[in-house]
Amino acid sequence: MNEPVFSVKDLNVSYGGNLALKDVSLDIQPREITAIIGPSGCGKSTFIRCLNRMNDLVPGAQVEGQVMYHGEDIYGPQVDPVTVRRRIGMVFQRPNPFPKSIYDNVAFGPRINGFKGDLGELVERSLRRAALWDEVKNKMRKSALALSGGQQQRLCIARAIAVEPDVILMDEPASALDPIATVRIEDLMQELKQEYSIVIVTHNMQQAARVSDKTAFLYTEVDEESMSRWGILVEYGPTGGIFTKPVDKRTEDYVSGRFG
Amino acid sequence: MRAARGSGAVSGTRGSGAVSGGVLSERPSWRRLWSDRVATGVMFATVLIALLPVLLIFYYIFREGLAVTNWEFLTQAPPFSYRREGGGYVNGLIGTLMMVGMATAVSVPLGILAAVYLVEYGGRNLLASLIRFFSDVMTGVPSVFVGLFVYTAFVVPFGFGALMGAVALSIIMLPIVVRSTEEMLKLVPQEIKNASYALGAAKWQTVLRIVLPSALPGITTGVLLAVARAAGETAPLILTAFGSITITTALIGEPISALPLAIFDGARTPFAAGQARAWAGALELLAIVLVFTLLARVAASRSSISR
Numbered sequence: 001m002n003e004p005v006f007s008v009k010d011l012n013v014s015y016g017g018n019l020a021l022k023d024v025s026l027d028i029q030p031r032e033i034t035a036i037i038g039p040s041g042c043g044k045s046t047f048i049r050c051l052n053r054m055n056d057l058v059p060g061a062q063v064e065g066q067v068m069y070h071g072e073d074i075y076g077p078q079v080d081p082v083t084v085r086r087r088i089g090m091v092f093q094r095p096n097p098f099p100k101s102i103y104d105n106v107a108f109g110p111r112i113n114g115f116k117g118d119l120g121e122l123v124e125r126s127l128r129r130a131a132l133w134d135e136v137k138n139k140m141r142k143s144a145l146a147l148s149g150g151q152q153q154r155l156c157i158a159r160a161i162a163v164e165p166d167v168i169l170m171d172e173p174a175s176a177l178d179p180i181a182t183v184r185i186e187d188l189m190q191e192l193k194q195e196y197s198i199v200i201v202t203h204n205m206q207q208a209a210r211v212s213d214k215t216a217f218l219y220t221e222v223d224e225e226s227m228s229r230w231g232i233l234v235e236y237g238p239t240g241g242i243f244t245k246p247v248d249k250r251t252e253d254y255v256s257g258r259f260g
Numbered sequence: 261m262r263a264a265r266g267s268g269a270v271s272g273t274r275g276s277g278a279v280s281g282g283v284l285s286e287r288p289s290w291r292r293l294w295s296d297r298v299a300t301g302v303m304f305a306t307v308l309i310a311l312l313p314v315l316l317i318f319y320y321i322f323r324e325g326l327a328v329t330n331w332e333f334l335t336q337a338p339p340f341s342y343r344r345e346g347g348g349y350v351n352g353l354i355g356t357l358m359m360v361g362m363a364t365a366v367s368v369p370l371g372i373l374a375a376v377y378l379v380e381y382g383g384r385n386l387l388a389s390l391i392r393f394f395s396d397v398m399t400g401v402p403s404v405f406v407g408l409f410v411y412t413a414f415v416v417p418f419g420f421g422a423l424m425g426a427v428a429l430s431i432i433m434l435p436i437v438v439r440s441t442e443e444m445l446k447l448v449p450q451e452i453k454n455a456s457y458a459l460g461a462a463k464w465q466t467v468l469r470i471v472l473p474s475a476l477p478g479i480t481t482g483v484l485l486a487v488a489r490a491a492g493e494t495a496p497l498i499l500t501a502f503g504s505i506t507i508t509t510a511l512i513g514e515p516i517s518a519l520p521l522a523i524f525d526g527a528r529t530p531f532a533a534g535q536a537r538a539w540a541g542a543l544e545l546l547a548i549v550l551v552f553t554l555l556a557r558v559a560a561s562r563s564s565i566s567r
Contacts (some may be wrong), residue, residue: 057457086460096451099474109459112469156455163459 005030005167005197006051007068013046016060019230020046024065026216026236033189033198035212035239037205039254042218043231044201045093048169051199052088053081086113089160093172095152097144097159102136105144105155109163122162130158131188150181157188161196168192170200174207186211205255208239215242217251318546325543328536334544337507342526342534349541351507352522356545358422358509359501359518360490363429368483371437372472378438379445380467391438398435406431407496415500421512425501432493433486440482444475480560488549494520519545 004027013021021043028034036044046055053074055061067074074084097105106123115122123140127133132154136147144155153173160168170189174182189198189211202208208215216236222229235242235251246252333348374391382388410428418424448471456466472479497503502515503525510516519541526538 052458054454054458057454082460082462085458090458092451092454092458094451096449096455098452098455098470108456108461108469112459112461112465159455159459 002030003070004028005070006199007066007071008050009066009068011047011050011063011065011067013043013050013055013064014062015058018228021050021231022221024218024231024233026233028197028199029214030197031193031195032213033193033200033211035208035215036199036201036218037203037208037215037254038218038231039220040203041229041231042220044218045171046231047218048090048171048199048201051167051169052090053084054090056081086163087165088167088169089163089165090169090171091153091156091160091173094176095149095156097147097152097155099143099145101141102144102147102155103140106159106162109159113163126158126162127155129161129192130154131184131191132158148181150177150184153177153181153185154188157185157192161192165196167197167199170198172201172203175203182207205243209243212239215239217242217246217248217254219250219254321539321542321546324536324539325541328540329543333537333540338505338522338526338537340505342529343531345533345536347537349517349519349522349537349544351504352517352519352541353544354507354509355422355425355501355504355516355518355521356491356548358511358516359425359429359497360487362422362426363433363490364483364487366426367430367433367437367486371434371486372441372479374434374438375441375445376467376472378442380463380471392442395435395438398431399439402495403428403432403493404495404499407499410496411499419513420500420502420515421510422501422516423511425497425516425518428496428500429490429493432496433490436486436489437483440485441475441479444478444482445471447478448474477560480556484553484556487552491545491549492520494524497521498524519548 006028008027009025011021011024012019024047036047038044049055049058050063050067051069051074055063063075069084069088073079098108100108103123106126107119110119110122124133124137127136132151135151136155144152147155153176157168157173174185177185186207189200192198200208200212214237217234218231219234220229221232235246235248242251243255246255252258332346334353335350336346336348337351338347338349339345378388378391382391406428410424410431414424414427452470452474453466456470461469497518497520501518501521503521504515504517508514508516523538523541523545526534526536526541529535
């Protein structure tokens, strides 16, 4: 077993005092696709946003516990969230290209990070790796907003790759896309996993089963007295095992569709 | 009845190609047809009524102004007597360009920075609330009060001058720039800010490279509104620039003219020549504001490809 990319221990997240995620501990391996599944509101997105400190941007969010990245706590006192995000890229649920040209979208990350070198070559390489180059090579100066939803999402992936991160976090990257665009994104993830560690949040269990090596199942726990609810990690392991021989009853109910 | 209404709309838009007697060719009710026509007519009439004063203003300014506008008008100062024909308002043009230019150079950067503070840094804290409150109050303050303030604070010790006029105009422009820019910055979606942060951009990089460029067309519109307002202000300039019939470019120590001041002066004379110059001055002011509006719109749409 390799040294894990992320080693999360006793992670607790709350928003304005309301607990959203309780006692999550898991290790994420390099050059694998780790899927986070679970019902709506179970804290999947909250979890993934802890891995690159995007939760810092949410007013009232509080994160406790440890998120070790290659042995270094990303919530450590000397750690700058900006540095964390340069190493750990993110692709969001809704495609969110900047209102700029296709070229400028991909070049944005390298530019702000003071990239010195052949920017055009880097942009082309990133777009090729995101399987978008052939579709956009003749309209690099056109607005990114003119692309289709699937193309925009691949552009966002290219943009994330261009800063040469180590990990790519994907928060339901295909949920706003049609099935054909979804397949393209999934194929792309298989390509990218040769070089990157990928963590993907998904609603779609088939997608998790198709693309991922490991799967974590999060579930909502309800406190009957206070009627407050939070997410917990129920089960984590190789994807095949989670879907065919789940250990926990709740996992079995969820993956077999006998939910609620 | 409801089904008939719905299908009536379909047959109305598609023409009358439907099989006669089918559900689609059923006539919509008489009442619905007429209420539709009456409502359309009333709205059309109200638009016309609202446009009428604007059109009349344009008509009179062009009719009276064009008759006097010529090269001499654009390049000469007015004669020493209102009674005499000839001459122009170049002194006022110079004054307006100087004072509005200086006021813009001060109030636009300050206003945009203040708006960035309000949206990206201040949020709902006390300072931000105070800035918002006083901006709103300042927008509503009659401009002659601004003139009085500058008169007391600067003109009494230093005398009339272009700088005093510019100070008054920038006080008038600042709150307009702040509030309009703030509204535009608020419209920048959180999603693209998040995208920027997720790429490892610091906050100032996100503001400079994503937020401001995305909001640029809207900010430009707000700035233009402020410039147009300042270019047309008269009352505060009477108390600060004072007006003059000689050409000057001095910043301080010498009264200076401005187009609105020259128009005001000319229009209240009982002499036809003075009044005619005032019309031409009004046309010149209108043209300047229109040209600046067009230039800024073009510049904004060039520099951002967001739409």
